[in-house]
Amino acid sequence: MIAEIGLFLMSLALALALVQVVFPAVGLVTQQGLWLGYARPAAQAQFACLLGAFLALVYAFLSNDFSLAYVAQNSNSALPWMYRMSAVWGAHEGSILLWSAILAGWTFAVSLRVHRLPADVGAVVLAVMGAVSVAFLLFVLFTSNPFARGLPSPSDGADLNPLLQDPGLIIHPPMLYMGYVGFSVPFAFAVAALVCGRLTPGWARWARPWTLTAWTFLTLGIALGSWWAYYELGWGGWWFWDPVENASFMPWLLGTALIHSLSVTDKRGTFKSWTVLLAIGAFSLSLLGTFLVRSGVLTSVHAFATDPARGVFVLSILGVAVGGSLLLYAWRGPKVLSGGTYSTVSRETFLLANSLLLTVSTATILLGTLYPLLVDALGLGKISVGPPYFNLVFGLLMAPLAIALGLGQFARWREDQLPRLWRGARYSAGAALVVGLVIGILVDGPQRLTAAAGLTLAAWILFTTAMGVRERLVGRASLSAALGALPRAFYGQCLAHTGFALAIIGVCLTTALSTEQHARMAPGDAVSLGAYEFRFEALKQVQGPNFQASEARFTVWHDGQQVDELHPQKRIYTVRNQPMTEAGISPGLSGDLYVSLGEPLDGQAWSVRVSFKAWVRFVWLGALLMAGGGLLALRDRRYQNATSPAASDAALAQG
Amino acid sequence: MSPRRKRMVVIGLLVLGMGLATALILRAFNQNLMYFYSTSDVVAGKAPSARDFRIGGLVVNGSLKRLPNSLTVNFVLSDLKKEVTVTYTGILPDLFREGQGIVANGQLGADGVFIAREVLAKHDENYMPPEVAASLKHKPDATLTR
Numbered sequence: 001m002i003a004e005i006g007l008f009l010m011s012l013a014l015a016l017a018l019v020q021v022v023f024p025a026v027g028l029v030t031q032q033g034l035w036l037g038y039a040r041p042a043a044q045a046q047f048a049c050l051l052g053a054f055l056a057l058v059y060a061f062l063s064n065d066f067s068l069a070y071v072a073q074n075s076n077s078a079l080p081w082m083y084r085m086s087a088v089w090g091a092h093e094g095s096i097l098l099w100s101a102i103l104a105g106w107t108f109a110v111s112l113r114v115h116r117l118p119a120d121v122g123a124v125v126l127a128v129m130g131a132v133s134v135a136f137l138l139f140v141l142f143t144s145n146p147f148a149r150g151l152p153s154p155s156d157g158a159d160l161n162p163l164l165q166d167p168g169l170i171i172h173p174p175m176l177y178m179g180y181v182g183f184s185v186p187f188a189f190a191v192a193a194l195v196c197g198r199l200t201p202g203w204a205r206w207a208r209p210w211t212l213t214a215w216t217f218l219t220l221g222i223a224l225g226s227w228w229a230y231y232e233l234g235w236g237g238w239w240f241w242d243p244v245e246n247a248s249f250m251p252w253l254l255g256t257a258l259i260h261s262l263s264v265t266d267k268r269g270t271f272k273s274w275t276v277l278l279a280i281g282a283f284s285l286s287l288l289g290t291f292l293v294r295s296g297v298l299t300s301v302h303a304f305a306t307d308p309a310r311g312v313f314v315l316s317i318l319g320v321a322v323g324g325s326l327l328l329y330a331w332r333g334p335k336v337l338s339g340g341t342y343s344t345v346s347r348e349t350f351l352l353a354n355s356l357l358l359t360v361s362t363a364t365i366l367l368g369t370l371y372p373l374l375v376d377a378l379g380l381g382k383i384s385v386g387p388p389y390f391n392l393v394f395g396l397l398m399a400p401l402a403i404a405l406g407l408g409q410f411a412r413w414r415e416d417q418l419p420r421l422w423r424g425a426r427y428s429a430g431a432a433l434v435v436g437l438v439i440g441i442l443v444d445g446p447q448r449l450t451a452a453a454g455l456t457l458a459a460w461i462l463f464t465t466a467m468g469v470r471e472r473l474v475g476r477a478s479l480s481a482a483l484g485a486l487p488r489a490f491y492g493q494c495l496a497h498t499g500f501a502l503a504i505i506g507v508c509l510t511t512a513l514s515t516e517q518h519a520r521m522a523p524g525d526a527v528s529l530g531a532y533e534f535r536f537e538a539l540k541q542v543q544g545p546n547f548q549a550s551e552a553r554f555t556v557w558h559d560g561q562q563v564d565e566l567h568p569q570k571r572i573y574t575v576r577n578q579p580m581t582e583a584g585i586s587p588g589l590s591g592d593l594y595v596s597l598g599e600p601l602d603g604q605a606w607s608v609r610v611s612f613k614a615w616v617r618f619v620w621l622g623a624l625l626m627a628g629g630g631l632l633a634l635r636d637r638r639y640q641n642a643t644s645p646a647a648s649d650a651a652l653a654q655g
Numbered sequence: 656m657s658p659r660r661k662r663m664v665v666i667g668l669l670v671l672g673m674g675l676a677t678a679l680i681l682r683a684f685n686q687n688l689m690y691f692y693s694t695s696d697v698v699a700g701k702a703p704s705a706r707d708f709r710i711g712g713l714v715v716n717g718s719l720k721r722l723p724n725s726l727t728v729n730f731v732l733s734d735l736k737k738e739v740t741v742t743y744t745g746i747l748p749d750l751f752r753e754g755q756g757i758v759a760n761g762q763l764g765a766d767g768v769f770i771a772r773e774v775l776a777k778h779d780e781n782y783m784p785p786e787v788a789a790s791l792k793h794k795p796d797a798t799l800t801r
Contacts, residue, residue, distance in 0.1 A: 344662055367680075381690060381691070384691070386688075386707075389683050393680050518726050520724065579750070580749060598726075598746035599746070599747060602723075609746050
């Protein structure tokens with residue numbers, strides 16, 4: 001019964017989404033305001049339906065309704081309840097339903113505030129989001145219905161992939177989707193601006209908080225995914241340049257460029273065309289990411305052939321969205337996009353340079369991700385692109401980006417002088433070089449250059465950020481009053497840039513200083529790793545709710561003192577008879593101790609991986625600070641004071 | 656310089672920088688391309704000798720041998736037609752099993768033994784690496800010859 005309700009609600013949502021598209025379109029063409037007004041209630045009702053459909057699927061999982069094929073394939077009655085819930089988005093059908101439900105959620109949020117926009121712009125924004133929703137609901141209903149019955153229905157399910165039975169994976173996909181799908185809002189705004197022929201700085205102020213929210217979610221989602229891979233895959237890698245990771249990283253890079261470009265459009269009225277292009281690009285890459293992950297091209301090019309409908313479907317959505325919006329851009333763009341001047345040396349120039357660098361990085365990752373697929377599709381052989389390509393190219397592109405970031409924090413809007421910039425930046429530059437030199441002397445090994453260069457850039461960002469704060473406080477009578485008067489967006493910017501610097505530190509130091517050893521160990525054996533000694537004390541059998549595990553007890557010693565005890569496990573999940581490595585990790589700010597079991601060898605011996613993951617926490621700490629910066633900037637009064645775009649445009653014209 | 660001249664210079668520098676970056680990127684890209692070869696390709700001598708490549712196939716049942724007191728394993732990969740011995744020192748992935756399709760990165764030794772630097776088995780027991788699936792599929796008579 002619940003399946004029929006879910007299916008009905010999904011169909012109803014599709015009908016409402018169609019209303020959300022068609023009615024505003026008619027209103028726009030016939031110039032009748034009444035028709036425009038239908039978009040709002042339709043969007044809100046659509047959200048209610050999809051929320052209902054999603055909850056129906058959750059209920060089916062929680063109540064172990066194995067008559068649904070999707071539930072039977074991805075759940076099991078022995079599965080703990082919270083994993084039964086996260087199993088909802090553990091595979092294709094449910095993920096796409098979640099995608100649609102989150103899109104409806106974003107549309108709902110927009111619909112609550114849309115009355116502050118001009119009626120036609122607001123209606124087009126909702127219509128564009130409705131169109132995306134129509135496409136995805138058609139996709140769900142015709143190729144990936146999660147409510148389909150399986151006949152005969154099994155007595156128990158095939159279980160969720162053990163890799164996904166993890167707290168990190170409960171929240172990782174929703175976070176990621178919140179980010180992906182959230183970029184549909186600036187996309188819809190960009191299309192609306194082109195359609196309505198109006199692109200004002202007020203438009204940018206409107207789009208900014210939405211974009212920032214989406215970006216913050218995506219940042220958290222990617223960081224969570226990296227953290228999960230680190231502790232769950234059993235060998236302590238935190239980034240693989242895997243196509244699935246790249247799929248989420250590319251929209252993030254363009255999204256980062258977009259939030260910066262939007263701020264320039266908001267404050268200065270320039271970069272309009274660039275902002276619109278980035279908004280289109282970020283969402284297109286989100287769609288591409290969905291296509292890559294969900295169509296099956298990635299895990300196997302041949303799965304594409306066995307279920308061509310899915311791949312072709314998402315590819316068509318992608319084609320229409322990208323092609324259509326770019327066509328619109330070419331057609332309407334020249335009318336809408338003009339304004340603002342700035343000199344060669346100015347904050348605008350540095351922001352533009354970094355926008356370009358972020359776009360080029362995205363393009364290089366796109367090349368490395370799509371080229372193997374293209375070559376395979378053309379039947380020219382099978383290739384893969386190794387991580388060294390990504391590391392090298394991405395690292396080289398990040399260097400000028402970091403330099404421009406530091407200078408941009410000093411530079412004045414519109415026009416600045418190089419001598420003034422140099423006076424502001426010379427101490428930071430000197431101090432950063434000293435840091436790099438010291439690191440270069442201290443760190444040994446093949447990655448010495450990586451560590452020294454990375455730390456120089458990170459120190460440069462940190463110092464210039466601090467100097468930027470100082471510059472705003474110099475000459476103020478009261479320090480606390482001056483600090484309080486700084487806008488929250490500025491604090492957000494400083495926090496996010498600090499986070500970026502910490503992430504650089506983490507990435508470079510963990511690459512340069514981490515050590516690892518594979519060893520054959522039996523209880524009683526010990527291996528040394530740098531200053532640490534890992535002792536394999538004992539082995540015992542453990543029974544989990546749906547797995548059996550061999551659990552080792554390791555003690556870690558430093559200078560004759562026991563510093564820690566770790567309990568890595570090798571689990572066998574009984575339903576699928578699938579082995580899983582559960583690493584023993586002792587986290588620390590300057591590095592993690594990491595032990596994981598390989599496989600049982602002769603006698604009591606095991607192959608064991610022991611490692612010291614230097615400074616790896618900084619990678620995620622940096623990402624957290626970036627997300628924190630996003631949240632802080634969202635609290636800025638600029639968005640709190642509910643001025644309508646028209647009023648803020650008037651203010652800008654006067655000021 | 657007039658502002659216009661200045662801007663032209665900046666744009667010129669940008670274009671130059673971008674061009675240089677593109678050249679470097681494509682070079683790095685080319686150097687890091689890894690080609691895939693089936694075991695038959697390797698036996699036929701089609702695989703490069705001084706460069707990393709990927710090899711894939713089924714792990715032949717009963718071929719997995721561990722060297723005593725070390726982490727070195729030897730096993731035989733097959734596309735059901737030709738076989739290649741692979742040696743690897745380190746920890747095998749969780750889903751490495753005999754009879755399963757796997758992919759390995761590494762170089763071919765002078766003795767025709769593939770020295771793997773990394774062994775990949777996907778995290779799904781029914782998963783067949785697409786390269787392996789293709790190399791099996793293109794030999795319809797494979798099962799008969801063995």
